[in-house]
Amino acid sequence: MNPARKRQIRLVVALTAAVLLATALVYTSFNASSEAKSPSELLSGAVGDGTYEVYGKVVPGSIKRNGADMTFEIADRENPSVKLPVEYTGQVPDPFRDGREVIVTGRLVDGTLVAEKDRLITKCPSKFAAEAEEDPEHVIIDESLDGS
Amino acid sequence: MAGLGLACLIAALCAFGYAAVAAFHGARTGDRRWVDSSRRSIYAAAGLLSVCVVVVESAFARSDFSFELVALHSSTTTPTLYKLTALWGSQAGSLLLWAFVLSVAASAVLFATRHRHREVAPYATAVLGGLGVFFTGLMLFADGANPFAQLDPAPAEGNGLNPLLRHPAMAIHPPMLYSGYVLFSIPFAFAIGALITRRLDASWIRSTRRFALLAWIFLSIGIMLGARWSYSELGWGGYWGWDAVENASLMPWLTGTAFLHSIMVQERRGMLKVWNVSLIVGTFALCLLGTFLVRSGILESIHAFGESTVGTPLLILVAAVLIGSTALIVSRLDDLRSARRIESLASREAVFLVNNLLLVGLALVIWWGTFFPLISEALTGTRSSLAAPWFADYTTPLAILLVLFTGIGPLLAWRKISAGAALRIFAWPLGVTVAVAALLVAFTDAAGEPWALAMFCVAAFALTGLAQEFARGAAGLRALNGGSYVSALGRLMGRNRRRYGGYIVHAGIAILFIAVAASSSFQTSRDVRLMPGDTVEVEDYTITYAEPSADIDPEEQKLTFAARLDVERDGKSFSLSPSRNYYSGNTGDPSAGPIRSFFEGEATSEVGRREGASEDLWTAMQPDLEPLDPLIAAVDRRLLRRLPEIGPEGPTPEQIEQMREFANAQGDAIERLAALYVANPLPVTFRINVNPFVIWLWVGGLVAVAGALIAAWPAPAARRRRVSDVYAARLAKELGRA
Numbered sequence: 001m002n003p004a005r006k007r008q009i010r011l012v013v014a015l016t017a018a019v020l021l022a023t024a025l026v027y028t029s030f031n032a033s034s035e036a037k038s039p040s041e042l043l044s045g046a047v048g049d050g051t052y053e054v055y056g057k058v059v060p061g062s063i064k065r066n067g068a069d070m071t072f073e074i075a076d077r078e079n080p081s082v083k084l085p086v087e088y089t090g091q092v093p094d095p096f097r098d099g100r101e102v103i104v105t106g107r108l109v110d111g112t113l114v115a116e117k118d119r120l121i122t123k124c125p126s127k128f129a130a131e132a133e134e135d136p137e138h139v140i141i142d143e144s145l146d147g148s
Numbered sequence: 149m150a151g152l153g154l155a156c157l158i159a160a161l162c163a164f165g166y167a168a169v170a171a172f173h174g175a176r177t178g179d180r181r182w183v184d185s186s187r188r189s190i191y192a193a194a195g196l197l198s199v200c201v202v203v204v205e206s207a208f209a210r211s212d213f214s215f216e217l218v219a220l221h222s223s224t225t226t227p228t229l230y231k232l233t234a235l236w237g238s239q240a241g242s243l244l245l246w247a248f249v250l251s252v253a254a255s256a257v258l259f260a261t262r263h264r265h266r267e268v269a270p271y272a273t274a275v276l277g278g279l280g281v282f283f284t285g286l287m288l289f290a291d292g293a294n295p296f297a298q299l300d301p302a303p304a305e306g307n308g309l310n311p312l313l314r315h316p317a318m319a320i321h322p323p324m325l326y327s328g329y330v331l332f333s334i335p336f337a338f339a340i341g342a343l344i345t346r347r348l349d350a351s352w353i354r355s356t357r358r359f360a361l362l363a364w365i366f367l368s369i370g371i372m373l374g375a376r377w378s379y380s381e382l383g384w385g386g387y388w389g390w391d392a393v394e395n396a397s398l399m400p401w402l403t404g405t406a407f408l409h410s411i412m413v414q415e416r417r418g419m420l421k422v423w424n425v426s427l428i429v430g431t432f433a434l435c436l437l438g439t440f441l442v443r444s445g446i447l448e449s450i451h452a453f454g455e456s457t458v459g460t461p462l463l464i465l466v467a468a469v470l471i472g473s474t475a476l477i478v479s480r481l482d483d484l485r486s487a488r489r490i491e492s493l494a495s496r497e498a499v500f501l502v503n504n505l506l507l508v509g510l511a512l513v514i515w516w517g518t519f520f521p522l523i524s525e526a527l528t529g530t531r532s533s534l535a536a537p538w539f540a541d542y543t544t545p546l547a548i549l550l551v552l553f554t555g556i557g558p559l560l561a562w563r564k565i566s567a568g569a570a571l572r573i574f575a576w577p578l579g580v581t582v583a584v585a586a587l588l589v590a591f592t593d594a595a596g597e598p599w600a601l602a603m604f605c606v607a608a609f610a611l612t613g614l615a616q617e618f619a620r621g622a623a624g625l626r627a628l629n630g631g632s633y634v635s636a637l638g639r640l641m642g643r644n645r646r647r648y649g650g651y652i653v654h655a656g657i658a659i660l661f662i663a664v665a666a667s668s669s670f671q672t673s674r675d676v677r678l679m680p681g682d683t684v685e686v687e688d689y690t691i692t693y694a695e696p697s698a699d700i701d702p703e704e705q706k707l708t709f710a711a712r713l714d715v716e717r718d719g720k721s722f723s724l725s726p727s728r729n730y731y732s733g734n735t736g737d738p739s740a741g742p743i744r745s746f747f748e749g750e751a752t753s754e755v756g757r758r759e760g761a762s763e764d765l766w767t768a769m770q771p772d773l774e775p776l777d778p779l780i781a782a783v784d785r786r787l788l789r790r791l792p793e794i795g796p797e798g799p800t801p802e803q804i805e806q807m808r809e810f811a812n813a814q815g816d817a818i819e820r821l822a823a824l825y826v827a828n829p830l831p832v833t834f835r836i837n838v839n840p841f842v843i844w845l846w847v848g849g850l851v852a853v854a855g856a857l858i859a860a861w862p863a864p865a866a867r868r869r870r871v872s873d874v875y876a877a878r879l880a881k882e883l884g885r886a
Contacts, residue, residue, distance in 0.1 A: 007489075025513060028541070029520055033532035053533065065772065068675035068833055089675060091384055091835065092770065094730075094751040097777075105535070118384055119535075 034105050039076045039084035042108055053105045054113055059083055060098035074102060074113075085111070090118040150215060153203035154296040156196040160247070161284040163193035168277030175270035175345075183270045187258045190273065193280055194251035201248050204241065204295050205232055214302035217241060217295050223308035225703050233319040234309045236326070239458060240287060240295040245323060246439065247283040249330040250276065253359065257334045261355050268352055271341035272334075279333055282465055290458050311706075311731045311752050317377040321370055325397050328367030329435035332404060334359040336432035339425050343476045346483045350415045353424070360408055360428075361860045365853055367401045372849040383728075383753035383768040385673060385837045387845065390539040395518040396438035399511045403431040406507035413497045416562060420497075421484040422477065423504070429473040434511070436466045441518075492564030499557040506550045513542045540668070548602050551661050554654050555610030558617055577612040584608040593670075603665035607658040614651050614658075621648070645858050652855025660848030666841035673837045677772070680829045687838045689765060690716045694723070696771075696829045698822035705732035707746055707818055709825055711769045711832055713756060726756030726769040726834070741784025742814045743821065747773060759843050766837040771830050776821070783817050 034051040042054055056074030062083075063072040069089050076082040086104055096102065105119035167189035174182030204217065208231045213219040221234040221241070235241040254276040261269050287293050312318070335356040342352040374394060375387035388394060407427040413420045440462040477484070490498050516523070517534045524532040559573045585605050588594040594601045622636040631639075641648045676684045678693040685691070692714045699708040710727035730746040756767040790810045792803040799807065 003489075021509070025516055025542070029516060029534055029538065030524070030532075032538040032541075033520060033524060033534050035524075035530050035532040051535075063774075065677070065774075068677045091675075092833070094770075095748050097774070116535075 038078070039074055040079050040082045042113070043082060043084060043111070049107060051105055051107050051116065052113075053103055054084065054086075055101070055103055056084065058096070058098055058100050058102055063098065074104065077101075084113055086113045086115055088115040088120055090115075090120065093120065093122040096120065096122040149203055149207065149212070150296045150298055153200050154294075156199040156203070157284060157287060157296065160193045160196040160200065160251070161281060161288060163189045163196060164251075164277045164280030164284060166277075167193065168274045168281060171270045171273035171277060175267070175274065180266075183266075183273070186270065186273050186277065187262065190251065190258055190277065190280075191255050193284075194248075194255045197244070197248040197251045197284075200244060200295070201235075204235060204244060208232055208234055211306065212302070213304070213306050214298055214300070215295075216297040216299050219299055219303050219306040221307065221309055223306040225705055226306075226309050227314070227704070229319060230309050230314050233313075236322040237309050237313050240293050240297070242322065242326065242439075242442075243283055243287050243293055243458065244295045245326050246330055247280060247287070249323075249327050250280055250283065250333060253331050253334055254280070254337075257338075257356065257359055265338075265341075265351065265355060267345040268338060268341035268347050271344045272337040275337035275340050276333065279337075282461075286458050286461055290461065293458055308731075311729065312381065314704075314752075315377055315381050317373040317380075321373040321377060324366050324370030324373060325438070326370075328363045328365075328370055328397075329400065329438055331359050331363030331366060332400060332428070332432050332435050334363075335407075335428050339428045340473065340476065343425060343473075343480050346480060348421055348425075348480070348483050350411070350418070353411045353414060357408075357411060358860055358862070360404065360411075361856060364401070364404050364408060365856045365860065367397060367404065368849065368853055368856070371397050371401060372846070372853075376846065379766075379842070380755050380757070381752060383755070383770065383835065385766060385768065385835055385839075387842070390517070390536045392518050393438075393442050395514050396434075396441040399514055399518075400431050400434040400438060402507045402511040402514070403427055403434060406504040406511075407431055409500050409507075410504050413500050417488055417497055419486040419488050419490070420501070421486055422481065425473075425477055425484070427504075427508075429469065429477070430508075433466050433469050434515075436462060436469065440466065494560060494570065495564045496557055496560040496562050499553050499560055503550065503553045503557060506546055506553065510543060510546050510550070513546070514539065517542075544599050544603075547661060547664075548599070548606055551603065551610055551658055552606040554657065555606060555613045558651060558654065559613050573616075576616050577609045580612040581605050581609040597669040600665040600669035603661055607662045607665075610658045611655060614655050617651060618648070641858065645861055647859075649855045649857070649859025649861075652858060653852045654855075656848045656850070656852030656855055658848070659844050659851060663841045663844035663848060667839050667845070670840045671837060673835065675833060675835050677831050677833045679831055684834075684836070686836045688717050689836075689838070691767075691836060692716075693832065693834070696826055696832070697725075698825045700819060700822055702815065706730070707732075707822060708754075709769075709771050709822075710754075711756075711834070713767060713834070715758075715765065722758060724756030724758060724765070724767050726767045727754045728752070728770060729754065741781070742787050742810075743780050743784050743817055746818070747780075761843060763838055763840040764842045766839050766842075768835045769832050770834075771825070771832045773830065775830055776824075779824075780821070783821075787813055787817060 031050070034053045037052045037054055039054060039056045042052060054074065056076055057080070059073040059075050063070065069087070070092065071085065071087050073083045073085050075084075086106070088104065088106075100122050103121040104113060104115045106113045106115035108114075167186040169186075170182045170189065171186035174180065174184075174186060204215070206212075207215040207218050208222050209228070211218065211222060211224045211231070217238055217240050218234075221238045222231050226234065236245050254273075258269065258273060258276075265272075287295060335353075338352040338356045342348055371394075374397070378389065379385075379387040407424065410420050410424050410427060414424050440459060490501065492498065517539050521531045521533045524530065555577065559577070561569070565573075585601070585608075588601060588604055594604060618637060618640070621640045622633055625631075625636040625640055625643075626633065672687050674684070674686050678684065680693050680695050683690060683692045694712040694714045697710045697712065699710065700706070701708070707730045708727050709730070710725050713724045713726070715722055715724060729752045731751070732742075732746055753768045753770075756769075758765045787810065790806065790813060792799070792806045794803060
């Protein structure tokens with residue numbers, strides 16, 4: 001085989017491998033990714049059995065602990081009467097409590113969102129968050145606390 | 149003071165601008181006077197920006213809250229070290245750091261090359277000057293990016309530094325990363341200069357190689373510190389979470405590593421020119437993207453410290469760099485064609501190319517995963533994100549191949565290797581690998597984790613190959629001029645720092661990957677909820693929650709709840725004390741009272757941990773404070789009643805006295821809360837991990853950085869000739885071997 005032909009074959013093989021890998025990448029990423037959903041969207045049944053990132057508010061009084069496990073309900077932001085029960089294990093963010101906005105990642109099993117370990121995010125207005133940074137008021141409140 | 153700083157910043161902008169224009173004009177006309185003055189103008193910018201940094205840092209040190217930057221990111225209660233490092237906790241401060249490091253690095257490279265590269269350097273100066281204009285311009289003209297912005301009247305107290313960032317690793321992690329990012333601009337600028345002038349031999353690489361290596365070292369240290377911080381300060385138990393910003397620092401590290409390898413092929417064999425310029429352009433674009441990701445808040449991340457105002461301009465710069473450089477490379481394709489081709493797949497350059505493809509492949513996979521939320525939103529309209537398992541699925545096999553080829557590369561000769569030579573040189577590494585595999589399967593449960601087993605094997609292969617290279621080199625030197633084995637090893641390193649330093653880096657990386665494979669495949673993690681006196685068994689450890697404790701740090705306004713864990717294993721016992729720190733803060737949530745606010749903001753974990761050569765026992769704790777909620781609410785209501793209503797004309801002296809009393813009462817309440825926590829213990833959720841081999845991650849990282857420092861260390865001028873003689877001798881030897 002002459003060298004030019006050999007190089008051509010190598011190029012074709014390399015390109016084919018690259019295209020195959022890229023296809024696999026695209027395919028698996030859409031399969032493995034978790035889409036953002038609201039509790040109503042999830043409960044309306046129009047979803048597959050993949051994992052979803054569910055946005056909602058913790059229903060007051062619904063948090064129950066059982067050892068290191070926890071169950072609670074999250075309500076739809078737009079439609080608060082829709083409530084989705086959640087089973088969760090893992091780290092609980094400090095600001096997590098009744099009425100907080102949370103994002104839970106998990107899959108739907110018999111109408112319950114079974115969360116993946118550690119996939120609970122609690123949204124919280126913090127003094128270090130963006131809005132606080134731009135609001136010099138906070139600095140002034142601090143000043144009054146110190147009384148200096 | 150702020151006036152001085154602002155004046156210096158404006159002057160630095162002008163100096164960068166003048167440097168860019170003068171360098172470009174000088175390059176066009178060939179008038180050396182313009183070029184010389186542009187270089188001096190960069191020196192001037194470095195001086196001016198140094199003054200800016202000193203002004204801002206002294207404002208931080210004095211807690212001068214008339215500086216908006218200081219008021220927002222520091223406070224009188226912030227410990228002194230963190231006052232100074234608060235500079236890079238902010239957008240304006242990190243831009244200043246970027247520009248400052250850029251000016252210093254640019255000055256260094258232009259000084260070092262002032263008598264060389266008469267054609268390339270002026271264009272590089274123009275590129276660096278342009279970058280300087282961009283970053284100083286951002287500080288001056290973008291909203292909220294000016295480090296000298298003033299508050300009038302100056303508040304008496306500042307916001308303080310985000311408690312998560314009050315950690316020694318975090319104090320130096322950002323400047324390390326930034327320095328890494330910025331230093332890659334030096335080879336980038338020279339690559340652009342080389343492209344424009346069509347001087348596309350390896351000379352631009354030789355002059356900037358050390359800067360690329362330095363950038364690599366800084367990035368490596370930055371990444372390792374970030375991992376260390378995550379492991380010891382975040383309560384989830386890992387060192388790497390495939391977070392968007394972690395990924396952002398890893399991508400240029402990967403492409404930068406590829407660049408450091410492929411330039412060797414260009415230096416030695418004059419090949420891969422297009423690849424090299426593309427790699428450095430890509431690496432620099434990824435560095436800018438890294439800066440952009442931290443500062444934009446476009447992807448949700450623990451690092452996204454809020455929306456930023458500089459995201460769009462940074463993205464425009466990334467686009468400009470990519471489009472401009474691509475156009476330039478395409479227009480120079482004829483000049484970039486190399487005379488030689490890869491002769492054999494069994495040659496060092498072929499393996500370098502494969503390793504490059506693997507590194508770039510890794511970077512591409514990570515890029516895709518990191519930006520997938522944006523990609524999926526653009527394609528399907530809904531934002532989806534990818535989690536750690538997806539990243540692991542792709543990076544694991546790629547990393548194994550990478551370590552395998554890391555092992556093969558140094559054993560092969562340039563051009564090609566004969567079958568007989570290959571047999572000789574691969575015999576030991578292959579033998580050891582087979583032995584290691586057999587031992588692991590026979591005596592451990594590694595066989596149950598095929599990926600981890602594969603990684604152990606390729607790492608054993610790579611390490612044996614490296615050991616063999618050192619042994620062969622030292623034996624050769626001893627045969628030549630005698631002496632002991634150790635002194636021969638020392639001389640070997642001294643004579644070819646670049647090569648043997650590189651090998652040490654490889655050894656470090658192999659060790660690091662062993663640690664990664666072991667700790668991710670064989671970790672035991674348990675979440676348990678315990679009351680004092682309760683005992684739990686995790687692996688061979690018997691762990692008893694002995695007692696709670698609480699501590700108040702009035703300086704930092706920090707409340708700490710801690711636990712003492714008594715651990716017993718094989719008759720030996722020791723104690724760990726994980727703790728959780730809560731910081732007083734205004735949460736922006738009006739329902740959060742003076743006590744409640746402690747538990748609403750950023751709490752930090754102090755991990756209780758015992759590190760050992762074979763495994764770490766790692767514990768984090770989180771008390772369940774829910775039972776205290778009604779009490780806290782009641783105390784808050786009572787406290788808030790004592791807070792006076794302050795009219796628009798400001799507090800009266802009487803009200804100031806009332807506020808002082810309020811602050812005292814708040815302090816008393818916190819103290820009572822702490823006492824209550826100890827007296828009436830609450831259930832605590834502990835995360836107890838047994839993480840095998842994690843210590844080798846840090847060891848491997850340190851070894852790699854040490855190796856890179858050896859490779860980067862300049863050879864004394866007198867020795868350079870001798871070193872090149874050694875090169876020639878080695879080349880002759882390798883040609884003979886082929």
